Amino acid sequence: xxxxxxxxxxxxxxxxxxxxxxxxxxxxxxxxxxxxxxxxxxxxxxxxxxxxxxxxxxxxxxxxxxxxxxxxxxxxxxxxxxxxxxxxxxxxxxxxxxxxxxxxxxxxxxxxxxxxxxxxxxxxxxxxxxxxxxxxxxxxxxxxxxxxxxxxxxxxxxxxxxxxxxxxxxxxxxxxxxxxxxxxxxxxxxxxxxxxxxxxxxxxxxxxxxxxxxxxxxxxxxxxxxxxxxxxxxxxxxxxxxxxxxxxxxxxxxxxxxxxxxxxxxxxxxxxxxxxxxxxxxxxxxxxxxxxxxxxxxxxxxxxxxxxxxxxxxxxxxxxxxxxxxxxxxxxxxxxxxxxxxxxxxxxxxxxxxxxxxxxxxxxxxxxxxxxxxxxxxxxxxxxxxxxxxxxxxxxxxxxxxxxxxxxxxxxxxxxxxxxxxxxxxxxxxxxxxxxxxxxxxxxxxxxxxxxxxxxxxxxxxxxxxxxxxxxx
Amino acid sequence: xxxxxxxxxxxxxxxxxxxxxxxxxxxxxxxxxxxxxxxxxxxxxxxxxxxxxxxxxxxxxxxxxxxxxxxxxxxxxxxxxxxxxxxxxxxxxxxxxxxxxxxxxxxxxxxxxxxxxxxxxxxxxxxxxxxxxxxxxxxxxxxxxxxxxxxxxxxxxxxxxxxxxxxxxxxxxxxxxxxxxxxxxxxxxxxxxxxxxxxxxxxxxxxxxxxxxxxxxxxxxxxxxxxxxxxxxxxxxxxxxxxxxxxxxxxxxxxxxxxxxxxxxxxxxxxxxxxxxxxxxxxxxxxxxxxxxxxxxxxxxxxxxxxxxxxxxxxxxxxxxxxxxxxxxxxxxxxxxxxxxxxxxxxxxxxxxxxxxxxxxxxxxxxxxxxxxxxxxxxxxxxxxxxxxxxxxxxxxxxxxxxxxxxxxxxxxxxxxxxxxxxxxxxxxxxxxxxxxxxxxxxxxxxxxxxxxxxxxxxxxxxxxxxxxxxxx
Numbered sequence: 001x002x003x004x005x006x007x008x009x010x011x012x013x014x015x016x017x018x019x020x021x022x023x024x025x026x027x028x029x030x031x032x033x034x035x036x037x038x039x040x041x042x043x044x045x046x047x048x049x050x051x052x053x054x055x056x057x058x059x060x061x062x063x064x065x066x067x068x069x070x071x072x073x074x075x076x077x078x079x080x081x082x083x084x085x086x087x088x089x090x091x092x093x094x095x096x097x098x099x100x101x102x103x104x105x106x107x108x109x110x111x112x113x114x115x116x117x118x119x120x121x122x123x124x125x126x127x128x129x130x131x132x133x134x135x136x137x138x139x140x141x142x143x144x145x146x147x148x149x150x151x152x153x154x155x156x157x158x159x160x161x162x163x164x165x166x167x168x169x170x171x172x173x174x175x176x177x178x179x180x181x182x183x184x185x186x187x188x189x190x191x192x193x194x195x196x197x198x199x200x201x202x203x204x205x206x207x208x209x210x211x212x213x214x215x216x217x218x219x220x221x222x223x224x225x226x227x228x229x230x231x232x233x234x235x236x237x238x239x240x241x242x243x244x245x246x247x248x249x250x251x252x253x254x255x256x257x258x259x260x261x262x263x264x265x266x267x268x269x270x271x272x273x274x275x276x277x278x279x280x281x282x283x284x285x286x287x288x289x290x291x292x293x294x295x296x297x298x299x300x301x302x303x304x305x306x307x308x309x310x311x312x313x314x315x316x317x318x319x320x321x322x323x324x325x326x327x328x329x330x331x332x333x334x335x336x337x338x339x340x341x342x343x344x345x346x347x348x349x350x351x352x353x354x355x356x357x358x359x360x361x362x363x364x365x366x367x368x369x370x371x372x373x374x375x376x377x378x379x380x381x382x383x384x385x386x387x388x389x390x391x392x393x394x395x396x397x398x399x400x401x402x403x404x405x406x407x408x409x410x411x412x413x414x415x416x417x418x419x420x421x422x423x424x425x426x427x428x429x430x431x432x433x434x435x436x437x438x439x440x441x442x443x444x445x446x447x448x449x450x451x452x453x454x455x456x457x458x459x460x461x462x463x464x465x466x467x468x469x470x471x472x473x
Numbered sequence: 474x475x476x477x478x479x480x481x482x483x484x485x486x487x488x489x490x491x492x493x494x495x496x497x498x499x500x501x502x503x504x505x506x507x508x509x510x511x512x513x514x515x516x517x518x519x520x521x522x523x524x525x526x527x528x529x530x531x532x533x534x535x536x537x538x539x540x541x542x543x544x545x546x547x548x549x550x551x552x553x554x555x556x557x558x559x560x561x562x563x564x565x566x567x568x569x570x571x572x573x574x575x576x577x578x579x580x581x582x583x584x585x586x587x588x589x590x591x592x593x594x595x596x597x598x599x600x601x602x603x604x605x606x607x608x609x610x611x612x613x614x615x616x617x618x619x620x621x622x623x624x625x626x627x628x629x630x631x632x633x634x635x636x637x638x639x640x641x642x643x644x645x646x647x648x649x650x651x652x653x654x655x656x657x658x659x660x661x662x663x664x665x666x667x668x669x670x671x672x673x674x675x676x677x678x679x680x681x682x683x684x685x686x687x688x689x690x691x692x693x694x695x696x697x698x699x700x701x702x703x704x705x706x707x708x709x710x711x712x713x714x715x716x717x718x719x720x721x722x723x724x725x726x727x728x729x730x731x732x733x734x735x736x737x738x739x740x741x742x743x744x745x746x747x748x749x750x751x752x753x754x755x756x757x758x759x760x761x762x763x764x765x766x767x768x769x770x771x772x773x774x775x776x777x778x779x780x781x782x783x784x785x786x787x788x789x790x791x792x793x794x795x796x797x798x799x800x801x802x803x804x805x806x807x808x809x810x811x812x813x814x815x816x817x818x819x820x821x822x823x824x825x826x827x828x829x830x831x832x833x834x835x836x837x838x839x840x841x842x843x844x845x846x847x848x849x850x851x852x853x854x855x856x857x858x859x860x861x862x863x864x865x866x867x868x869x870x871x872x873x874x875x876x877x878x879x880x881x882x883x884x885x886x887x888x889x890x891x892x893x894x895x896x897x898x899x900x901x902x903x904x905x906x907x908x909x910x911x912x913x914x915x916x917x918x919x920x921x922x923x924x925x926x927x928x929x930x931x932x933x934x935x936x937x938x939x940x941x942x943x944x945x946x
Contacts, residue, residue, distance in 0.1 A: 191765070195671060195765055196671075196765070196767075196808050198668060198669075198671040278799065282799055291816070291817055291819070291820050291823075292664070292668055292669070292817075292820070292823060294669075294808075294810075297799045297802065297803060298803065299803075322798070322799045323796050323797065323798045323799075324796065324797055324809070325795070325796045326751065326755055326770045326795045326796075326809070326811055327811075328811070329770065329809065329810060329811025330770060330771065330772075330811035330812065330813045330816070331811070331813065331816050332811065332816070333811065333812055333813065333816055333817055334810070334811060335669050335767075335808055335809070335810035335811075336797070336799070336802065336808070336809055336810075337767075337802060337807070337808035337809075338799055338800075338801070338802025338803035338804070338805065338806060338807060338808075339803065339806055340803045340804065340806065343764070343803070343804050343805070343806055344764055344765075344806055346764075347764050347765070350764075350765060
């Protein structure tokens with residue numbers, strides 16, 4: 001897959017708050033303190049802006065987000081890559097306008113998603129943009145086409161390469177943000193509901209994290225079928241929005257037992273349950289199915305507790321992982337399905353079929369991606385945080401638009417504060433451990449040892465786990 | 474359910490080869506050797522044939538098959554019941570013409586099916602016949618309607634009671650045999666393929682036991698969808714028939730590895746697999762699924778090895794029972810479903826919906842039940858044997874038509890021979906065990922001790938297990 005070529009052009013990491021200046025040779029040690037002039041950033045985004053004598057392949061630069069190692073939000077750095085990517089037959093080069101954030105990206109950052117190659121690597125499963133070049137044998141895409149792209153990884157950068165059949169033409173009237181918000185969430189929701197779920201009129205669907213990207217897509221898709229009742233979980237502050245979006249019964253899982261709430265309204269249970277949570281919630285979902293009901297599990301959000309890999313949460317999720325015997329399935333007349341788009345990347349035909357139907361729905365005004373917020377590439381850490389802490393309603397988007405200078409200064413201030421906080425934390429750490437530097441690279445071990453740290457911190461982590469557990473995806 | 478009332482009218486068991494004479498009072502010890510006159514049997518089948526002065530409720534008699542205890546074929550006895558069943562509101566009385574045999578009936582005889590109440594009880598999940606009386610509140614059925622009936626049990630008798638909404642009008646041109654062959658197999662195949670399976674054009678389906686009742690129904694239903702490829706397993710002698718019936722690739726599982734054969738033709742695997750086998754075959758099926766593939770398991774035929782409960786086979790099946798983790802489902806994008814119509818008896822709406830579509834297919838000439846053979850009630854043992862030893866192609870049917878005298882004599886001779894063989898076997902047994910009589914009632918224990926019996930016999934059992942294992946259901 002094309003994304004695999006990208007890392008070859010990578011430079012070493014630079015701090016997220018900084019831009020490197022475009023240079024002729026890849027820098028091995030970019031300046032750590034110097035603030036980049038706005039003009040340089042502009043130049044990086046516009047390949048034609050450099051001198052004419054040097055071949056474009058060498059002067060061509062673009063900004064890319066790079067996961068430099070597993071860990072917290074700061075592990076995704078903004079770097080400048082150099083050299084125009086070459087295209088293989090069947091591939092297209094896309095000037096990226098917007099990128100979608102997905103839960104898998106958060107998992108990947110923690111080292112919990114095996115479809116992303118080892119760092120350093122550019123994450124990103126979906127984006128929108130304009131075709132800038134086409135490889136040989138590409139007949140159905142041309143330079144200038146507005147497209148959305150779906151790829152295993154490698155799309156969080158200003159210029160991305162993908163097989164032409166991983167791109168879909170953006171329909172009239174759809175913004176780049178919407179186009180970047182659409183592929184992963186809507187294909188996921190569509191295939192779960194209409195392939196595994198076989199959704200039909202009059203049925204009932206439980207949508208967990210109904211204010212998340214998949215949740216909103218699933219709700220809209222449910223409404224394309226007559227008289228479908230949607231039960232959606234979300235925290236109370238989001239109920240108004242999701243109810244307007246099509247959720248029939250909004251349930252605040254933070255203050256109420258969602259199983260009880262569902263049973264009150266639908267004593268026999270649900271026809272379809274979409275489960276992004278994993279662990280013990282999958283058990284609950286299974287028991288909440290009607291005869292001929294389908295449980296579709298598509299994630300393990302319960303595994304994500306905190307910014308870095310939380311071994312306790314992972315172990316807990318693993319321990320509670322749902323395992324089902326066929327005899328129980330037979331006697332219950334039930335179906336248990338697993339879905340993850342990231343593992344379907346060879347199935348172009350299936351995906352294209354789904355996408356065509358989804359785009360028809362869009363053209364008919366039946367679906368419309370809901371953008372929660374749009375962030376500059378420099379802000380990827382905050383964007384990820386918003387999603388991970390379940391503060392979003394709808395899709396979190398990255399834009400490749402250059403960041404205005406004043407915002408950048410703001411960011412720098414914020415980053416500096418964060419940096420100060422980090423340094424403080426580190427000092428504390430250093431008091432306890434002499435080998436702190438070593439551990440920075442070995443996140444697993446670090447997480448283990450974290451348990452020995454001050455109780456206050458541990459308690460905070462504990463709270464974090466409890467609170468936003470079942471929110472948006 | 475109505476069937477639960479039936480046992481109240483039951484008499485004690487009589488030998489399968491014999492008819493009891495109609496009497497005024499229930500016999501507690503019916504004659505064991507006396508051969509019944511044909512006239513008596515006739516009278517039993519025709520309620521009006523007795524004197525006029527005694528109220529019908531008392532003189533009304535009918536023949537019924539009764540499972541008298543768990544064990545071999547001889548545990549199902551033909552008895553005469555007395556007294557016209559009373560109808561509750563919503564129920565109908567059906568004069569039964571033909572009954573269908575199902576795998577669940579074979580499991581039930583061995584005590585392996587928990588939807589049948591404890592013996593003595595009349596088995597039978599489906600039949601066809603004519604409505605003879607309707608209870609209060611029945612508006613959509615009238616006396617004289619030709620119907621097929623689906624019930625949890627209690628239909629292998631000349632007169633059966635069932636809720637009216639468990640009956641379906643027999644369409645023009647459908648014989649009683651066809652009507653008795655249709656409900657269980659076609660509803661099972663339909664719901665597996667079109668509800669859980671979500672079968673669509675161009676897909677591939679693996680049908681195990683393709684010459685069995687469900688197998689033939691599934692094949693025909695697959696052909697109602699455009700360009701579906703059916704892979705069917707059956708022994709070679711049945712290939713011509715199933716190929717004519719719609720199987721695209723017939724596979725002789727006795728001489729070839731069906732997994733290899735499927736992979737040769739379809740390297741990516743199957744979209745849908747119907748698995749009546751259980752145990753290790755469910756594992757194979759799971760691995761043979763394409764992404765977005767659905768495995769639908771609906772039985773544990775591998776558990777049935779020999780006439781009586783085989784604890785080794787049951788244990789083996791249990792040990793190999795498929796258990797699946799959600800993580801594997803997610804990474805494989807797979808679905809595992811369990812189906813058994815016997816556990817769906819509350820779901821009248823779902824079943825009626827399926828049945829209506831099936832009857833439309835019948836009327837359009839798209840499906841037609843294939844009758845393997847029709848047997849008299851007296852021959853139920855042979856009928857069960859034919860099915861259990863997988864010698865059938867299509868449905869095994871019981872008819873309530875009285876058995877002609879000459880056939881009856883033949884049966885008696887055969888039965889006598891069987892009886893002799895049984896006595897011989899028993900003598901052998903008696904040499905080894907003094908408490909044989911006690912054990913007759915305790916089949917579980919008996920099966921355990923069987924392992925200690927002569928090796929020759931054990932080997933024979935072993936062969937039996939290996940050979941017809943994956944044949945028809």
